[in-house]
Amino acid sequence: MIEVFLFFLLKIWHNLNMKKVRYFLYGFLVFIVILLAVFYIVPTGKITYKQDLSKKYFNFLGGRGFLHKISPEERLLEDNKIIGDPVYFNFRTSRNFSKVKMTLKYKLSSAVLGNNEYLNIETGVLMDKANWRYNLYPVFNKKMNEVLNEWNIIKNEQTVLAQKDKNYSSLEDFLNQKNFSSTVLYNYNLNYDYILPDYEVDDKIVDVYNLKGSYSFYTYIKNEDLKIDFSFLNEKVSANNQPSIFVYYQNQLIFEDALSIKDSLGNFNLFLSDLPEGVYKVEIKVDDDWLTKKLSSHNSKMVFINKVWLNDLSTGLKIWSNKNNFKIKSFSAQCLSDVKINNETFLVDEIYKQFDFSIEDIKKEALNEISSDSCGLLIETNGLFAFSEDSFFNPIISKLNEESDWNNINTIIANYEPPKQENDYYISEIEMDLHSAVRDKDGYRFLISAPFLKKSNNNEYIELKEINMEFEGSNLINKISSIINKE
Amino acid sequence: MIGDKIIKYNQELFYFFSLAIVVFFLLEIFFPGIVLAYFNVNILLVLWLINFIFFVFNKKD
Numbered sequence: 001m002i003e004v005f006l007f008f009l010l011k012i013w014h015n016l017n018m019k020k021v022r023y024f025l026y027g028f029l030v031f032i033v034i035l036l037a038v039f040y041i042v043p044t045g046k047i048t049y050k051q052d053l054s055k056k057y058f059n060f061l062g063g064r065g066f067l068h069k070i071s072p073e074e075r076l077l078e079d080n081k082i083i084g085d086p087v088y089f090n091f092r093t094s095r096n097f098s099k100v101k102m103t104l105k106y107k108l109s110s111a112v113l114g115n116n117e118y119l120n121i122e123t124g125v126l127m128d129k130a131n132w133r134y135n136l137y138p139v140f141n142k143k144m145n146e147v148l149n150e151w152n153i154i155k156n157e158q159t160v161l162a163q164k165d166k167n168y169s170s171l172e173d174f175l176n177q178k179n180f181s182s183t184v185l186y187n188y189n190l191n192y193d194y195i196l197p198d199y200e201v202d203d204k205i206v207d208v209y210n211l212k213g214s215y216s217f218y219t220y221i222k223n224e225d226l227k228i229d230f231s232f233l234n235e236k237v238s239a240n241n242q243p244s245i246f247v248y249y250q251n252q253l254i255f256e257d258a259l260s261i262k263d264s265l266g267n268f269n270l271f272l273s274d275l276p277e278g279v280y281k282v283e284i285k286v287d288d289d290w291l292t293k294k295l296s297s298h299n300s301k302m303v304f305i306n307k308v309w310l311n312d313l314s315t316g317l318k319i320w321s322n323k324n325n326f327k328i329k330s331f332s333a334q335c336l337s338d339v340k341i342n343n344e345t346f347l348v349d350e351i352y353k354q355f356d357f358s359i360e361d362i363k364k365e366a367l368n369e370i371s372s373d374s375c376g377l378l379i380e381t382n383g384l385f386a387f388s389e390d391s392f393f394n395p396i397i398s399k400l401n402e403e404s405d406w407n408n409i410n411t412i413i414a415n416y417e418p419p420k421q422e423n424d425y426y427i428s429e430i431e432m433d434l435h436s437a438v439r440d441k442d443g444y445r446f447l448i449s450a451p452f453l454k455k456s457n458n459n460e461y462i463e464l465k466e467i468n469m470e471f472e473g474s475n476l477i478n479k480i481s482s483i484i485n486k487e
Numbered sequence: 488m489i490g491d492k493i494i495k496y497n498q499e500l501f502y503f504f505s506l507a508i509v510v511f512f513l514l515e516i517f518f519p520g521i522v523l524a525y526f527n528v529n530i531l532l533v534l535w536l537i538n539f540i541f542f543v544f545n546k547k548d
Contacts, residue, residue, distance in 0.1 A: 021496060025503040033510060040521045063525040092520055441519070 045475035092443035097473035323383035325358035337374035
C-alpha cells in the first residue's frame with residue numbers, strides 16, 4: 001500500500017513543472033481571497049456563526065472568531081459558567097443585519113434550580129449606547145414553564161394566553177373584555193385604551209425639580225392639551241448629546257424632537273393639542289450630565305416609570321410609589337442620609353453602593369411614601385413614582401416578576417417559547433430585531449441577564465455550552481437596488 | 488538533481504507565502520476582520536519564516 005502511494009508521489013514529482021506549481025499556488029490564493037470576500041459581504045444576506053464555549057483546547061489554525069469574550073471576568077467561572085448578573089459579549093459581524101436568531105445551549109446548576117423559586121433569564125441587544133438601553137427577550141422562565149404545563153393554554157401565533165380557569169376561548173375574546181385586574185403580562189405589550197374613571201380636568205400644575213439624566217413618565221389627557229414645560233441645565237457645558245424628547249400614545253410614537261441648546265441652560269415647551277383621551281408616555285433621553293432644573297406639567301396626572309434620580313435638592317425629597325421595595329443609591333458623600341419609607345427608616349451610608357430596601361406590603365392598594373433630607377438620590381423600583389399623591393395613577397398592567405402575587409393572578413399573556421430539553425441542557429431560540437441595534441467597531445453588543453445569580457455562591461451558575469447566531473439581512477441584489485433607487 | 492528541484496519549489500513557495508502575507512495584510516487593513524476572524528495569520532508567518540531560512544541557506548549565487 002505504502003509502495004503504491006510512494007510510487008504515485010514520485011510520478012507526480014517527476015511530472016511537476018514550475019508553471020503548474022505556480023498556477024496552483026496563485027490560483028489557491030485567489031480562491032481563498034474570493035472565499036473571504038464572500039464571507040465578508042454575505043451576498044445571500046444569511047450567515048450562521050457557531051461558537052462552542054465548552055471547548056477547552058486552543059485551535060491554533062482557527063481565527064479569533066466572531067464572539068468577543070464574555071465579560072466581566074469576575075462574573076464567570078472557567079470562561080463559560082456565569083455566576084453574576086449581567087454578563088456581556090460582542091458579536092463582530094462584517095456588515096449590518098436586520099434580525100438574528102440566537103440559539104443558546106445551556107445548563108442550570110442543581111443549586112440554581114433548587115434554591116430559586118423564580119428563575120428568569122433574559123438576553124438582549126444594545127439599542128442605545130448613551131443610555132445603556134437593551135431590548136430584552138426571554139430565554140428561560142421557570143414560572144412560565146410551569147404555567148405552560150399546568151394551566152389552560154391558548155396559542156395565537158407567538159402569543160400565549162394562559163388561564164388558571166378556562167373562561168375565554170380565544171385571545172381576542174379575552175382582550176375585548178377590558179378587565180385586566182388579575183392579569184399579568186410577560187414579554188407582551190398590550191395596547192389598550194386605559195380610561196381613568198372620574199377624571200376631571202383641573203388647573204393644577206405639577207412641578208418637579210432637579211431630575212438628573214434620562215427619565216420617562218405617563219400623563220393623562222382628557223379634552224385638554226398636552227402641555228409640559230422643561231428647563232434643562234447642562235452641568236458640563238458640552239455641545240454633544242442634546243436632550244431628545246419622545247411622546248408615545250398606545251406604544252406608537254406621535255412626537256419627537258431633538259433639542260438644540262447652545263448655552264448651559266435651555267427651555268423647551270412641549271405642546272400637543274387635539275389629542276384623544278388616554279395615557280401618554282413622555283420620554284426624555286439625555287446623558288447624565290444634564291439636569292432638568294424644573295419640569296412643570298399643566299396636566300394634573302403624572303407618574304414616573306421605574307426610576308427617579310434627584311440631584312442638588314435643598315429641602316430633601318418626598319415621593320410616592322405603588323411598590324414596597326426600592327433600590328437606592330447615592331452618588332455624593334454630602335447626600336448620604338436616612339431614607340424613610342412610610343414609618344420605617346433606612347440608612348444610605350455609602351456612595352455608589354446600591355441599597356435594597358423593602359417594607360412589608362400591608363396597604364395593598366395604597367401608596368408608600370418615601371422621604372429623605374438627602375440632597376440627591378437615585379431611587380428605582382419595578383413600578384411607578386409620583387411627586388404628589390393626587391398626581392398618581394396606575395395605567396399599567398402588572399408584569400410577571402419575582403413579587404407577583406400568584407393567588408391573585410388568573411391570566412397571563414406572554415410572548416414566550418419554553419426551552420427544549422436535551423439531557424441536562426436547555427436549548428432556547430430567541431429572535432431579535434436588529435434594525436435599530438447599535439453596531440460599532442466591536443460589532444453588536446449582547447447581554448445575558450440572570451438576576452438570581454448573586455456571585456456569592458460558586459455552586460449557582462449557568463453553564464453556556466453553545467451560542468449559535470443566525471443573522472439575516474438584505475441580500476446583495478436588494479442592497480444594490482436600494483442604493484440605485486436612493487440615487 | 489532532486490535537491491535543485493526542491494530549492495526551486497521552495498523559492499516558489501517563498502514568493503507565494505510573501506504575496507499571501509501582503510494580500511492578507513492589505514485586506515485586513517481595508518476590511519477589518521476579513522482574514523483574522525477565520526484564520527490565524529501567525530501560522531502563515533511561521534511557515535514563511537521557515538521557508539525564508541531554507542531559502543537563505545540554500546540560495547545559489
